[in-house]
Amino acid sequence: MSVNTIIFDWAGTTVDYGCMAPVMAFKNAFLEKGIELTFDEIRGPMGRLKRDHIAILLELPSVQEQWLAAFGQSTQESDIDAIYERFEALLFENLAENSKLKPETAEVVSQLQAKGIKIGSTTGYTSEMMEVVTAVAKDAGYAPDFYVTPDAVGNMGRPYPYMIYQNMKHFKNMAVSEVVKVGDTVSDILEGKNAGVFTIAVIEGSSEVGLSLEEYNALPTADKDHLIQKVTHRFYEAGADLCILNLTELLDYFVHGKELAKSTDELAPANA
Incomplete structure (x- = not known):
């Protein structure tokens, strides 16, 4: 791929x-x-x-x-x-106060762009909301090459695939095999799978985990491991091709040359 x-x-x-x-x-x-x-x-x-x-x-x-x-x-x-x-x-x-970058975002995206990767984005926010979010993100060092909101595709947002297709049209992608979707919710996974693209779910900082950075870091190791296993199971059950702990792991695949393939790991037990 x-x-x-x-x-x-x-x-x-x-x-x-x-x-x-x-x-x-x-x-x-x-x-x-x-x-x-x-x-x-x-x-x-x-x-x-x-x-x-x-x-x-x-x-x-x-x-x-x-x-x-x-x-x-x-x-x-x-x-x-x-x-x-x-x-x-x-x-x-x-919205502005709560739109701060996740810890890895700026550095990871910078390295991806340096390798020639085009950075698109989709969201559940409206265009008006995104004016606030993108301004805060840009000031902190994150500016994707393109973004699409549901109101830009006739309000047919997730789980419809049209925001992804709009990104692909913008970037002039020739095939879905050129594209990867990264998100933190089941809706993100469904959007990616409905578009036919390789779909990666990020665990730490996700809505599925549902904890602030301070709350997550304060968890005892055993509790954190249990939560990660539970969320990983939910993402794979929803159809994710790959789960990663945080965005830094993307560098393994797109900067350091690790082969990108669907996970062969067995699903964690649902009641783990």
């Missing part, structure tokens, strides 16, 4: 360790309606177009039950719009 293009996700992959910004905005937007969500529930659809994410959360049985008790009727399209409006406002309040 002759790879010349890597397409990264943003929050949880290259910026916002733990993907904290959208999680807290979702939680607080629903709390304003009196609806309690667990962090696991919130993170389930992570990576999807944010309005779609809210619609999925509203379909959860626990949310339907709380909504019916609070409002005496089922949710409507107008409820999705109202929660999304508050989500967006809450997200923008802290």
Whole structure:
């Protein structure tokens, strides 16, 4: 496989360790309606177009039950719009602060670009949100060659493959074998597999792990190993071709010449 293009996700992959910004905005937007969500529930659809994410959360049985008790009727399209409006406002309040680069991002991308690798990206954020995120990232030393938002492809974001195809069109890729997708959520994996490209899942700092850098580093080694195994299993179960701990491992494959091949490792036990 002759790879010349890597397409990264943003929050949880290259910026916002733990993907904290959208999680807290979702939680607080629903709390304003009196609806309690667990962090696991919130993170389930992570990576999807944010309005779609809210619609999925509203379909959860626990949310339907709380909504019916609070409002005496089922949710409507107008409820999705109202929660999304508050989500967006809450997200923008802290988006810049929560868009800091993950520790490895700038150095890894710099080395990849030095090897002639083109850097694309996709996201669940809107174009307006990305104006904030890209500005913060650029100031910190990370500027991908191209990025695509769901509103640039008719709001057909993940798990649809069209943001990846838009990147490929921009870079004039001749085949999907030239392209690798890197992300931190199941939605990222589905996007990559639906596009037919080799798909890599990053574990540390991911939404699936769901911990800030400080929280992750504070874990006892045994707990950290258990969490890594659990998330690795989930990613491979979702269809990832390869799991890496962090972005630094990409250099093994794209700078130091290690062969890129689908993992032959057996899935970790689901209850490990």
